[in-house]
Amino acid sequence: MTGTSFEFPGEYYEIMRGDFRDLRAETEFLASLLPDGGTVLDLGSGTGTNLRALRDRGHRGTGVDPSAAFTAYAREAGDEHIAYVTGRAEDFRTDERFDLVYSLFMTLNYLPRAELAATLRRVRGLLNPGGRVVLEFGHLLNFVDSFQQHTVGHHRGPDGVLITRLARQMINPHAANWRNEETLLVRAADGTVALYDNFFDQSVLTGPEIGDLLTAAGLAVTAEYGGFRKEPAPFHGRGPLIVVATARQEEDHA
Ligand SMILES: C[S@@+](CC[C@H](N)C(=O)[O-])C[C@H]1O[C@@H](n2cnc3c(N)ncnc32)[C@H](O)[C@@H]1O
The missing domain is CATH 3.40.50.150 (Vaccinia Virus protein VP39)
Structure with a gap:
């Protein structure tokens, strides 16, 4: 898909x-x-x-x-x-x-x-x-520069919200397509933890x-x-x- x-x-x-x-x-x-x-x-x-x-x-x-x-x-x-x-x-x-x-x-x-x-x-x-x-x-160089098969990033919001972003990246060279699939691990303000899956394709x-x-x-x-x-x-x-x-x-x- x-x-x-x-x-x-x-x-x-x-x-x-x-x-x-x-x-x-x-x-x-x-x-x-x-x-x-x-x-x-x-x-x-x-x-x-x-x-x-x-x-x-x-x-x-x-x-x-x-x-x-x-x-x-x-x-x-x-x-x-x-x-x-x-x-x-x-x-x-x-x-x-x-x-x-x-x-x-x-x-x-x-x-x-x-x-x-x-x-x-x-x-x-x-x-x-x-x-x-x-x-x-x-543009092409942005994708070349930032390509890593796996990345982890942490983002802090107000009230102790912490989002850990676990991303997987793939390139389809024949279609010049970049795919990012990520799991967001969110610790909400009330301390509960939820997972969200996100994905996107981009034309390079x-x-x-x-x-x-x-x-x-x-x-x-x-x-x-x-x-x-x-x-x-x-x-x-x-x-x-x-x-x-x-x-x-x-x-x-x-
Ligand atoms: C990385 S976000 C950028 C959102 C916003 N422009 C910003 O600067 O924060 C990409 C956005 O593009 C939207 N998007 C994906 N495919 C799209 C399409 N075909 N037409 C319009 N928006 C699209 C997504 O739903 C998402 O909200």
């Missing part, structure tokens, strides 16, 4: 995610591309953290994510200015248009490779005039492949970074590939 699960309590995802992110930098970066009271679409919105942070800056938006557990958590934590759709990014359709469409933490790598081009093309069509796209991709994309996909989708890249503090793009080095793009004019897009 390929796909993703991410069906475990959202508060535990937030604890682990907090160890891998700089939310302030992400929010500054995204907000700097928005007009006052802008509209955003978050593809793979997870537990809704980015949407809530942008909401605090006066923006409103929609999140799309197939995890029922995460979207339920996000709805509960949000307000009427944030809407959530439980579903895959590639299936999302709307008549709304957005000032910013973004997808963070390598979420587009979760899409089947064959569906990426059509999805990005649709993203282009969802932009308001002058609207922007921010996509944080994992190269930088040039990502560039070609964006061009084919009618998107023009205006900036590339290796982090939300505007670190240099990882042409030779580490870090994700963060792409800022706009819709290319149709006449340029012959």
Whole structure:
């Protein structure tokens, strides 16, 4: 089976995610591309953290994510200015248009490779005039760097919550697919221990492949970074590939 699960309590995802992110930098970066009271679409919105942070800056938006557990958590934590759709990014359709469409933490790598081009093309069509796209991709070197057959990580949350993440990773070189299977061992605030299984497949994309996909989708890249503090793009080095793009004019897009 390929796909993703991410069906475990959202508060535990937030604890682990907090160890891998700089939310302030992400929010500054995204907000700097928005007009006052802008509209955003978050593809793979997870537990809704980015949407809530942008909401605090006066923006409103929609999140799309197939995890029922995460979207339920996000709805509960949000307000009427944030809407959530439980579903895959590639299936999302709307008549709304957005000032910013973004997808963070390598979420587009979760899409089947064959569906990426059509999805990005649709993203282009969802932009308001002058609207922007921010996509944080994992690229080949991220996968090469972080490959370990087995990893163990510990994440501490409030009230003594401790999450031990035991992950197993596999690569299918013929499909350029990366599979992660993990067991989360969670000691909750009341001292009880619970186990959750999680898995995901990701398409291993190269930088040039990502560039070609964006061009084919009618998107023009205006900036590339290796982090939300505007670190240099990882042409030779580490870090994700963060792409800022706009819709290319149709006449340029012959
Ligand atoms: C690593 S989490 C990232 C969540 C969030 N963007 C963040 O930065 O914390 C990946 C998310 O992608 C979602 N996901 C998996 N497949 C997806 C798809 N086809 N379309 C949209 N989201 C997807 C998962 O449910 C999960 O919430």
